[in-house]
Amino acid sequence: MKYEAPVGKTIFDDAKIVGKSTRRIDGPLKTSGMAPYAYERHDVASGQVYGYIVGSAIAKGRIASMDLEEARSAPGVLAVIAATETDPLGSSNFNTAPLFGGPEITHYHQAIACVVAETFEQARAAAALIRTTYDRDEGEYSLSRTVEQAASDTSKIVSENVVRNGDFESAFAAAAVQIDQTYTTPDESHAMMEPFATIAAWEGDKLTLWTSNQMIAWGRAAMASILRMPKENIRLDSPYLGGGFGGKLWVRVDAVLAALAAKAAGRPVKIMMQRALTYNNATHRHATIQRVRIGADKNGKIAAIAHECWSGNLTGGMDENGAAQTRALYAGPDNLTASYLTELDLPEANAMRAPGEAPGHLAIEVAMDELAEQLGMDPIELRILNEPETLPSNPSIKFSDRHLVECLRVGAESFGWANRKSRPGTVREGRWMVGMGVAAGYRGALIMKSGARVSIDARGKISVETDMTDIGTGSYTIIAQTAAECMGVALEDVSVDLGDSRSPVSAGSGGQWGAASSTAGVYAACVELRRMVTEKFGYDPETASFADGMVRDANVVRALSEAGPLSAEDTMTYGDFQKEYDMGTYASHFAEVAVDAYTGEVRIRRMLAVCDAGRILNPLTARSQVIGAMVMAAGAALTEELAVDKRFGFFVNHDMAGYEVPVHADIGQQSVIFLDTLDGVIAPLKAKGVGELGICGPGAAIANAIYNATGVRVRDYPITVDKLIAEMPDVA
Amino acid sequence: MSDWNLSVTRRGLLTSSAAVLSIAPAIRARAASQSSAGATTLPVTFEVNGQERMLRLDPRTTLLDALREHLKLTGTKKGCDHGQCGACTVIVNGERINSCLSLAVQHAGDQVTTIEGLGTPDDLHPLQEAFIEHDGYQCGYCTPGQICSAVAMLGEIERGIPSHVTGDLSKAVSATNMEVRERMSGNICRCGAYSNIAAAIADVAEG
Ligand code: FES
Numbered sequence: 001m002k003y004e005a006p007v008g009k010t011i012f013d014d015a016k017i018v019g020k021s022t023r024r025i026d027g028p029l030k031t032s033g034m035a036p037y038a039y040e041r042h043d044v045a046s047g048q049v050y051g052y053i054v055g056s057a058i059a060k061g062r063i064a065s066m067d068l069e070e071a072r073s074a075p076g077v078l079a080v081i082a083a084t085e086t087d088p089l090g091s092s093n094f095n096t097a098p099l100f101g102g103p104e105i106t107h108y109h110q111a112i113a114c115v116v117a118e119t120f121e122q123a124r125a126a127a128a129l130i131r132t133t134y135d136r137d138e139g140e141y142s143l144s145r146t147v148e149q150a151a152s153d154t155s156k157i158v159s160e161n162v163v164r165n166g167d168f169e170s171a172f173a174a175a176a177v178q179i180d181q182t183y184t185t186p187d188e189s190h191a192m193m194e195p196f197a198t199i200a201a202w203e204g205d206k207l208t209l210w211t212s213n214q215m216i217a218w219g220r221a222a223m224a225s226i227l228r229m230p231k232e233n234i235r236l237d238s239p240y241l242g243g244g245f246g247g248k249l250w251v252r253v254d255a256v257l258a259a260l261a262a263k264a265a266g267r268p269v270k271i272m273m274q275r276a277l278t279y280n281n282a283t284h285r286h287a288t289i290q291r292v293r294i295g296a297d298k299n300g301k302i303a304a305i306a307h308e309c310w311s312g313n314l315t316g317g318m319d320e321n322g323a324a325q326t327r328a329l330y331a332g333p334d335n336l337t338a339s340y341l342t343e344l345d346l347p348e349a350n351a352m353r354a355p356g357e358a359p360g361h362l363a364i365e366v367a368m369d370e371l372a373e374q375l376g377m378d379p380i381e382l383r384i385l386n387e388p389e390t391l392p393s394n395p396s397i398k399f400s401d402r403h404l405v406e407c408l409r410v411g412a413e414s415f416g417w418a419n420r421k422s423r424p425g426t427v428r429e430g431r432w433m434v435g436m437g438v439a440a441g442y443r444g445a446l447i448m449k450s451g452a453r454v455s456i457d458a459r460g461k462i463s464v465e466t467d468m469t470d471i472g473t474g475s476y477t478i479i480a481q482t483a484a485e486c487m488g489v490a491l492e493d494v495s496v497d498l499g500d501s502r503s504p505v506s507a508g509s510g511g512q513w514g515a516a517s518s519t520a521g522v523y524a525a526c527v528e529l530r531r532m533v534t535e536k537f538g539y540d541p542e543t544a545s546f547a548d549g550m551v552r553d554a555n556v557v558r559a560l561s562e563a564g565p566l567s568a569e570d571t572m573t574y575g576d577f578q579k580e581y582d583m584g585t586y587a588s589h590f591a592e593v594a595v596d597a598y599t600g601e602v603r604i605r606r607m608l609a610v611c612d613a614g615r616i617l618n619p620l621t622a623r624s625q626v627i628g629a630m631v632m633a634a635g636a637a638l639t640e641e642l643a644v645d646k647r648f649g650f651f652v653n654h655d656m657a658g659y660e661v662p663v664h665a666d667i668g669q670q671s672v673i674f675l676d677t678l679d680g681v682i683a684p685l686k687a688k689g690v691g692e693l694g695i696c697g698p699g700a701a702i703a704n705a706i707y708n709a710t711g712v713r714v715r716d717y718p719i720t721v722d723k724l725i726a727e728m729p730d731v732a
Numbered sequence: 733m734s735d736w737n738l739s740v741t742r743r744g745l746l747t748s749s750a751a752v753l754s755i756a757p758a759i760r761a762r763a764a765s766q767s768s769a770g771a772t773t774l775p776v777t778f779e780v781n782g783q784e785r786m787l788r789l790d791p792r793t794t795l796l797d798a799l800r801e802h803l804k805l806t807g808t809k810k811g812c813d814h815g816q817c818g819a820c821t822v823i824v825n826g827e828r829i830n831s832c833l834s835l836a837v838q839h840a841g842d843q844v845t846t847i848e849g850l851g852t853p854d855d856l857h858p859l860q861e862a863f864i865e866h867d868g869y870q871c872g873y874c875t876p877g878q879i880c881s882a883v884a885m886l887g888e889i890e891r892g893i894p895s896h897v898t899g900d901l902s903k904a905v906s907a908t909n910m911e912v913r914e915r916m917s918g919n920i921c922r923c924g925a926y927s928n929i930a931a932a933i934a935d936v937a938e939g
């Protein structure tokens with residue numbers, strides 16, 4: 001089915017199930033420990049043995065020698081696969097850094113060997129017996145240095161993405177009020193709770209991977225090109241993932257090594273990448289340096305706005321476009337948004353939850369706060385005054401459905417914004433300095449083609465099969481809701497099978513496109529199935545209705561079960577009409593913090609997000625997406641930073657104690673309000689994603705609240721005590 | 733020290749000095765043996781979810797891997813294997829522990845309760861129910877650890893054990909939001925379900 005034009009009224013506008021708060025259908029399995037994650041599939045492939053990964057101890061250079069003999073003769077060892085004995089594997093479009101093979105080292109903790117043994121303990125012990133020597137090359141590990149060099153040597157910029165309208169420089173120079181500030185954000189880790197894990201088994205030339213992967217079809221294609229085998233001979237199965245956040249968009253070396261090791265050992269092999277390897281072996285979010293310049297008149301009307309972002313990556317890698325949201329957020333006829341990439345020899349930087357926009361908001365939304373203060377204006381009113389009519393970076397593009405102003409107004413009312421004191425450092429409660437902050441949020445609403453198969457059995461039960469994944473997003477439940485609504489059955493009568501590459505190819509989970517795209521694909525398959533049912537019953541497909549397990553047409557009615565078994569498959573695709581629109585999701589984010597006047601410790605007291613993201617398919621799980629993203633944003637604002645060793649080129653704090661994500665005690669009261677909006681441009685369900693919208697803005701709201709509380713503006717994230725305390729006012 | 737001269741490797745003993753102390757009686761009491769794969773194994777018997785389980789294990793096997801790999805009780809999760817995340821939390825003799833941080837052979841005679849022992853999909857523990865009701869999870873990977881931790885944590889509050897945020901040590905401790913958040917902070921949830929987890933725990937704590 002092709003979505004060719006915005007829809008009018010649909011069955012979802014009178015929905016009984018879609019749009020209602022619904023408990024997760026996978027909840028009983030997850031809470032009782034019965035949901036099977038990748039490494040836990042004792043039920044598949046008998047005779048599984050254990051693989052243990054060895055990572056490179058240098059960041060750049062080559063392996064000079066590897067002594068594998070002791071490991072090979074260690075108790076229980078079945079096979080040792082070494083980079084020096086393996087030709088470089090094929091590449092895929094999905095990885096910059098080579099995953100395995102050959103002596104060249106391109107980043108720290110790159111996999112150089114895998115030991116397979118009967119038990120985990122034996123594999124681990126034997127791995128420690130491998131002796132490796134290296135020829136180490138010098139590398140470039142400092143983003144600030146490459147960016148400094150790029151100022152005089154443009155060849156240091158390996159790619160750029162620049163959008164200009166009008167003449168920013170002249171308009172900025174002429175502006176009555178100017179802001180020109182630079183912000184930095186550090187490298188960050190996805191740090192999902194389930195490490196990368198795979199069980200691999202061969203049957204002849206057919207390979208099955210039970211793995212933890214967000215994008216099944218991409219993963220299958222990548223494995224085919226890495227192992228240089230036909231993708232028809234590869235199956236991926238990933239029904240449950242312990243989080244991904246972009247880190248599992250691509251197959252990682254656990255899958256590759258499990259496949260190689262299973263072949264070498266002649267046994268199914270299971271590998272969970274050791275937690276300590278995940279930070280340097282796999283991908284991370286790029287650090288950024290961002291310069292924001294805004295020129296406005298005395299009333300706050302923005303004339304010129306520029307947001308430039310610099311990041312670094314391995315040769316051939318992508319950038320972190322922190323300027324992306326600034327193309328859509330504020331009116332300003334003369335504008336410039338740009339992302340520049342330099343080369344670094346750190347591990348591969350790649351997509352992490354709201355790539356570009358998540359760190360981008362930490363700059364632009366603080367700059368707006370700084371501008372408001374300079375103007376003596378309320379920061380919410382400043383944003384509302386500069387609400388654009390059409391896309392600022394390309395004024396011929398309309399917004400599909402945008403309610404950012406309403407987000408700000410509703411949020412201000414609900415949060416008690418009127419109580420905020422605009423002069424910083426003026427609210428004191430005992431030892432605590434208290435402040436409030438606000439930020440706007442924008443994240444593009446992407447939509448991807450997505451397919452599904454929907455079947456009715458002889459009892460009238462519905463089953464849905466698609467290679468869509470549920471990474472904690474609630475896909476199981478919204479897909480069941482969609483199928484139940486379309487086929488007129490109860491939610492309990494729908495079963496959903498996800499993550500298997502034998503099922504129709506879906507949009508997968510990424511870029512917050514999953515919910516809107518996968519449900520549209522299920523809808524397409526349901527429309528086809530309904531047509532087949534009416535054909536079988538001799539009903540008019542236009543007038544037949546499906547409800548309560550029955551199908552009605554004029555004066556006749558039959559049970560849906562009488563149509564079973566019957567199965568339909570379809571894929572939703574999208575017409576070019578969407579190119580005329582900027583499809584986005586919008587939010588206002590609020591935070592109240594208390595800062596200890598003596599120690600500089602920051603406590604988040606309250607957070608609020610007001611979201612405009614079209615139809616909310618399941619308010620219960622959508623809210624969880626948003627509060628979870630707010631938690632991750634709090635981490636980015638206050639604690640998360642991969643510390644770079646600039647001499648040896650690696651992330652030092654590569655474990656869960658050193659890389660500090662928020663814990664229970666770090667998070668205060670959280671509220672989420674969803675505006676009741678519908679976006680008919682994006683898809684038939686008129687829904688958009690929220691999982692990334694939720695991380696776009698809360699960090700800036702926290703930073704602005706800290707400034708409001710203390711009068712200290714920290715522009716280098718995370719805002720840790722050491723950066724705050726030096727600037728804090730003296731304690732009387 | 734002659735008893736130590738079994739085939740326990742020096743590397744194994746160095747894993748943790750605390751482990752060395754408590755491991756001693758178990759090793760003295762029982763003979764080690766070689767498995768077909770050449771591994772040294774020791775017998776250990778403990779109770780898991782009310783059932784006596786007897787295993788022969790490589791003494792380097794953690795309680796976590798004994799549960800997940802040998803007893804195939806995979807509800808208990810491995811997030812870090814280093815005592816840093818709480819995903820592996822189980823209840824041993826009424827106390828919550830990180831099962832990745834203790835060796836299985838330390839647990840001879842112990843009573844271990846895992847998520848599977850708290851409830852099943854058809855017969856859920858009230859806290860499991862509350863997690864579903866409040867959506868106290870997303871990916872679900874930290875969830876068994878959160879639930880086991882919360883069950884034991886409520887017991888700690890009931891027994892009057894204070895925490896870092898307990899204000900008045902002379903009064904009874906109660907399961908306030910801050911007490912719960914403080915005491916649950918060893919269980920990381922990268923999906924960020926903390927507020928919903930706190931709501932689920934509050935529901936059960938209030939009865
Ligand atoms: S796996 Fe034990 S604390 Fe993380």
Ligand code: FES
Nearest residue numbers: 870872921922923
């Ligand atoms: S639910 Fe995913 S880590 Fe907690």
